[in-house]
Amino acid sequence: MSASVIIGSDPSGAPVPVDIEELLATRLLVQGNSGSGKSHLLRRLLEESASLVQQVVIDPEGDFVTLAEPFGHVVIDGSAYSGDEIARLAARIRKHRASVVLALDGLELEAQMRCAAQFLATLFDAPREEWYPALVVVDEAQIFAPAAAGDVSDEVRRLSLAAMTNLMCRGRKRGLAGIIATQRLAKLAKNVAAEASNFLMGRTFLDIDMVRAADLLGMERRQAEQIRDLARGHFLGLGPAISRRPVAVKIGDVRTRARNVIQGLTPLPAAGQDMEALLLAEPAVPEPVPCAMPLGPEAADSGELLEQIASYVPAGEEAEVSTEPSLFAAQEQAAGVSAVLAELAAEPDCTFQPVAALFQDFTLRCRMKRIAGHGLDVTAFRRRFALAVAGADEADPDWAELLRIAGDVQDDLVAPFLVIARAAQRGEPCPDDAELSRIYGTSSPGRIRRLLEHFEKAGLIVVRTDFGGRRSIGIPALGATTAPVDQDVTG
Ligand SMILES: Nc1ncnc2c1ncn2[C@@H]1O[C@H](COP(=O)(O)OP(=O)(O)OP(=O)(O)O)[C@@H](O)[C@H]1O
Ligand SMILES: [Mg+2]
Structure with a gap:
């Protein structure tokens, strides 16, 4: 199994791979203005690597919850649980290696930071035997690791920053690989950004961000202008998991979409409508009081979610x-x-x-x-x-007998054996080579011949071909034989 995924193509159309194993050791920083395609890029990376590695997404906008259906990520609505419950969920996630999306869109800024900090700190503090590799993707990372004091209390800022610093600086040993995206490098705490060795830089307008991006990519300042001209979905990549030299990448398509995306312009209501009357009209039914909670399916209680996490099977394992x-x-x-x-x-x-x-x-x-x-x-x-x-039905006594005599037949050979034995039991025609090939999963007639020889040597079947070239197969353990059938395909 390859540990690389293709994130897009270079200007010549050649695929650009990202080495996931290397990424686990060297982390990734994505920067680009709003609309440059960062979330799309993260989604591409997550989708492509979903079967390779455990994934934890810290999702301030609730965009990534759509990964749940095709990829089985467990969605945790951050607004629905207490701090203790979030810690318990995070601990189970490490233990069961579940891929999850922590959706924080139902929370105010300070609560988002608190929730993410608690969650990340618990992932980080997992016991040593649970240090399995996982990608920890943080979109809008400047929220959780702000460069400067802002509107939130010092205590919350310290907690959140410490969790992000631990993730980026000391997470590797514990299997946690930070992948962080931000609109503005200048707004992201320097020590958090500094720990990434891989970069994907998208369109960036402000000089201060452009210069920092160019520095990280090892580009001359005058070359930095090209970062301003990048189109949506285009990034410059560099780092041990991507390329030793800066490479231009157009990010490829994704299978899932962000929730609630508005595509392009939507026609305005017809000019003739009496907007004032519409706005002032009495509501027919009392309107819900606005609240910070997300509207949508109700969140599972934490016990149910713990169960989902416990029954999580890492894709491909x-x-x-x-x-x-x-x-x-x-x-x-x-x-x-x-x-x-x-x-x-x-x-x-x-x-x-x-x-x-x-x-x-x-x-x-x-x-x-x-x-x-x-x-x-x-x-x-x-x-x-x-x-x-083979169509076996254990509840049927005839099948039960067949399953008993097939008890010692190897797993990969048991299906063709059962269809032959079933035909014998019913006195039906012997399945032909085309049918056996389909059941056995081979297109080689030679393999079918060898399969029958193997069964015969093992005393499971007796093959008889009559003078007319018609084959029948006897099953000694059943004392029964299939009806003879013409063989067109003999190999
Ligand atoms: N490579 C791409 N191919 C096709 N569409 C893309 C690509 N990259 C981005 N888009 C589309 O462009 C729009 C903006 O992209 P996206 O939401 O990823 O931007 P962003 O950088 O995350 O912005 P913000 O910082 O505001 O969250 C989305 O509708 C997305 O589907
Ligand atoms: Mg985004």
Whole structure:
């Protein structure tokens, strides 16, 4: 598995990779004016690396919550929990390696800083055995690590700044890699910015920011003008995880969108409308009192969220067999898992996919169906998937017998064995090579021939070809034989 992801292309159209492993060790700073495309860039990086590494997003605008559906990030609405609850959630995130988005859009500035500080400090303080690698992405980092005292109390500023400094300066050893984005370098605390060795600089108008950006990129001051001329979505990149020389990158497309984006101009209401009357009209129903809380789906209580985090399976990795209580009753859960397996097995060409990709797909589908902790590791999954491909139904006594005699057959061979044995049990025609190839996930007739030879050597089957060239296969353990069938494909 490659540890690089493509973030975009250079002026010649060549892909520009970012080495995620190197990024974990050397961190990243993104700067650009509002609308230069920083959040888009972070989203691209997050989407592309979602299956490679745990991700924690500190999201002041609540933009990244849309990662939840396709990538399974757990969303934590920062406005819905107490400080203690946030700390408990953060501790569990380290333990279970869950990818999360901490959405802070429902909070006032000071509360955003407090919440992020508590959250980051707890991630940082995790016990040594939980120092797994994770990208910690902080958008609008100047909020949490301001260069100068502002409107918030000194105590909150100190807390927040300390958490960000720890993340950037001492996080690496603990597996935490800071990726921070800011509109203005001059507004970001110097010691926080200084710890990043990778930079992606977007369009920057103010001289003071441009000069700092040019310094970080090692560019001559007079070359710095080009930073002013960068188009939206274009960045200059430098650093051990990106390139040894400054490289121009156009950031590639993303699969998800920020929540509530307004695209371009929206037509104004027709001029004829009596706006005054509309504004002054009595409301038909009492209007809600404005409050700082976000409108939208209600936040889960913290117990439910802890459970979601506990059942989180890092994308692309094996599941821990969950011992946590599940949201579903056990039976309902088992039925849900079987349904997902059947759905997956019905996908065309599924048997040709590598098991890791199938397992990831399976985990994602379970999550979409809110099956918390499907309880399978990759080995158990492989077997269950093979049974699903063969169409096995454990509740059916005929199938139970077949599964018993297939008990010792290897996981990767069990599906073709079962379809042959099933045909024998019912006295149906022997599956032809094309069908066996589909079930086995091969396009090579030679492999099917070797598979049958292997089964025969193991005493599982007896192949018989009659003088007319028709093949039938007997299953000694069943005392049954398939009906003979013409073989067009013999390899
Ligand atoms: N590489 C790109 N390709 C296509 N669209 C892009 C690209 N980069 C940015 N955009 C679009 O431009 C708009 C502004 O981008 P984005 O929100 O990422 O800017 P930003 O730098 O985060 O701004 P702010 O600092 O105000 O949050 C968005 O609608 C985004 O979808
Ligand atoms: Mg942004």
